[in-house]
Amino acid sequence: MAKTKPAPRLFVEPGLGPETRLALDSSQAHYLVHVMRLKAGDGVVLFNGRDGEWSAVIETIGKNNCPVTTGKRLRPQETEPGPWLAFAPVKKSQTDFIVEKAAELGASRLCPVFTRNTNSTRINLDRMRANAVEASEQCRRLTVPAIDEPVTLERLMAGWPVDRRLLVLDETGAGQPIAKVLAGLRKGSDGIFHECGFLTGPEGGFDKAELDALRKLDFVTGVGLGPRVLRAETAAIAALSCWQALLGGDNYS
Amino acid sequence: MAKTKPAPRLFVEPGLGPETRLALDSSQAHYLVHVMRLKAGDGVVLFNGRDGEWSAVIETIGKNNCPVTTGKRLRPQETEPGPWLAFAPVKKSQTDFIVEKAAELGASRLCPVFTRNTNSTRINLDRMRANAVEASEQCRRLTVPAIDEPVTLERLMAGWPVDRRLLVLDETGAGQPIAKVLAGLRKGSDGIFHECGFLTGPEGGFDKAELDALRKLDFVTGVGLGPRVLRAETAAIAALSCWQALLGGDNYS
Numbered sequence: 001m002a003k004t005k006p007a008p009r010l011f012v013e014p015g016l017g018p019e020t021r022l023a024l025d026s027s028q029a030h031y032l033v034h035v036m037r038l039k040a041g042d043g044v045v046l047f048n049g050r051d052g053e054w055s056a057v058i059e060t061i062g063k064n065n066c067p068v069t070t071g072k073r074l075r076p077q078e079t080e081p082g083p084w085l086a087f088a089p090v091k092k093s094q095t096d097f098i099v100e101k102a103a104e105l106g107a108s109r110l111c112p113v114f115t116r117n118t119n120s121t122r123i124n125l126d127r128m129r130a131n132a133v134e135a136s137e138q139c140r141r142l143t144v145p146a147i148d149e150p151v152t153l154e155r156l157m158a159g160w161p162v163d164r165r166l167l168v169l170d171e172t173g174a175g176q177p178i179a180k181v182l183a184g185l186r187k188g189s190d191g192i193f194h195e196c197g198f199l200t201g202p203e204g205g206f207d208k209a210e211l212d213a214l215r216k217l218d219f220v221t222g223v224g225l226g227p228r229v230l231r232a233e234t235a236a237i238a239a240l241s242c243w244q245a246l247l248g249g250d251n252y253s
Numbered sequence: 254m255a256k257t258k259p260a261p262r263l264f265v266e267p268g269l270g271p272e273t274r275l276a277l278d279s280s281q282a283h284y285l286v287h288v289m290r291l292k293a294g295d296g297v298v299l300f301n302g303r304d305g306e307w308s309a310v311i312e313t314i315g316k317n318n319c320p321v322t323t324g325k326r327l328r329p330q331e332t333e334p335g336p337w338l339a340f341a342p343v344k345k346s347q348t349d350f351i352v353e354k355a356a357e358l359g360a361s362r363l364c365p366v367f368t369r370n371t372n373s374t375r376i377n378l379d380r381m382r383a384n385a386v387e388a389s390e391q392c393r394r395l396t397v398p399a400i401d402e403p404v405t406l407e408r409l410m411a412g413w414p415v416d417r418r419l420l421v422l423d424e425t426g427a428g429q430p431i432a433k434v435l436a437g438l439r440k441g442s443d444g445i446f447h448e449c450g451f452l453t454g455p456e457g458g459f460d461k462a463e464l465d466a467l468r469k470l471d472f473v474t475g476v477g478l479g480p481r482v483l484r485a486e487t488a489a490i491a492a493l494s495c496w497q498a499l500l501g502g503d504n505y506s
Contacts, residue, residue: 097350101487101490104481104483105481105483105491106479138482139483139484140480141481177498178498179498179499225494225498226359226497226501228357228358228394229391229393230357230358230392231357231392234358234490237354237487237490237491238358238494239494241491241492241494241495242494242498244479244491245431245479245491245498245499246432246498
């Protein structure tokens with residue numbers, strides 16, 4: 001029995017409403033026509049991070065375009081409050097991986113940060129953005145995580161909102177167990193979860209002076225992920241997975 | 254200031270004790286001599302999963318070998334009880350990724366399993382084993398996860414030990430929140446954590462008949478990882494991360 005493939009899900013920039021006609025960009029048109037082999041009349045699903053999720057139908061197939069017209073709204077827009085992830089970029093494939101998995105696991109903002117031991121100084125924001133969009137399309141998010149311009153650790157800390165607790169993944173073993181710290185964020189006196197962020201270091205770890213400076217900040221809590229030495233990208237994903245299991249998702253509140 | 258590199262850590266098969274002379278295999282010798290550029294007299298760290306962790310010194314550098322002699326024991330052997338991970342193999346790079354991250358996150362056994370929607374029918378056990386060894390060397394485990402021969406889902410279930418709870422990652426949304434299920438495994442009447450395993454499906458998800466059959470098994474609990482649709486490899490890693498945070502590691506007991 002042939003399985004019916006679900007309609008491709010695409011992130012678009014324009015506003016979405018009933019009977020809205022959109023010209024998809026050429027790479028999306030290429031994907032629908034040449035990769036998914038859709039035809040005029042076939043359905044797609046659209047979201048833009050603001051107007052919810054909409055069904056749409058391909059009108060015609062052009063050479064480099066395939067205009068679509070929206071039908072009905074499938075899901076209303078919802079806020080998707082998620083943790084921020086500040087991370088020292090690692091090798092290209094691992095950075096791709098961090099961005100993809102962070103989007104899947106619900107991060108709302110990604111902040112590339114340069115630390116003393118960070119080897120990668122070239123950040124491809126377009127590539128990060130494309131990976132975040134693709135993962136968001138695939139995992140049925142209604143938003144795409146924001147991706148910040150890279151900054152130094154000093155500047156990130158200077159601009160960090162003090163009411164968003166920053167859990168620093170401390171590979172020295174001095175951090176508190178992450179489950180305990182997340183549980184502490186669970187319900188404040190206001191009855192809601194406190195917003196948080198994670199910071200993961202580069203391949204060589206944070207510099208000692210960096211860790212000392214971080215520990216002095218009131219909004220920082222050092223956390224540990226157990227006895228093994230995790231690669232930078234593993235630590236980022238493990239932290240977000242714990243957030244999802246302990247604080248995230250509507251079936252957990 | 255130049256950072257001193259930690260001594261390379263290698264998994265070896267032979268027994269380890271004081272003043273033991275070992276001929277490393279040619280790929281390990283190549284790694285030490287040509288990649289790490291070590292010389293006679295330089296130190297390495299060895300473990301074999303049975304005799305703890307030992308320091309050792311390179312005696313001489315040969316063409317395709319570099320014999321080493323152990324010095325003192327750095328860490329005694331410890332059992333490393335971890336969850337089992339049964340998973341439907343996905344594309345090559347994602348399977349590599351599952352194996353590497355599972356080793357880092359403390360899985361004690363990996364069971365490749367063929368389900369109805371599994372596309373990959375060729376499993377490279379040597380490659381899986383090499384990835385598991387490399388990740389174990391890097392993350393300072395004292396053991397390497399066991400890697401089983403691939404079996405069908407039916408056979409895996411028939412041979413599954415009934416006292417090891419199997420948490421099936423159920424992408425239909427019918428599962429219980431994973432944090433809740435893991436908390437329930439925390440301390441039994443015997444005062445210790447109950448052993449568990451995870452099962453993740455293939456790219457297309459489990460077949461409905463498979464899920465129905467799994468749900469009828471007494472040792473199975475369906476679990477969910479939140480509202481988003483996770484890729485197969487993300488689900489595997491997220492589940493193991495939750496296990497580590499909630500049940501794993503000596504600083505959590």
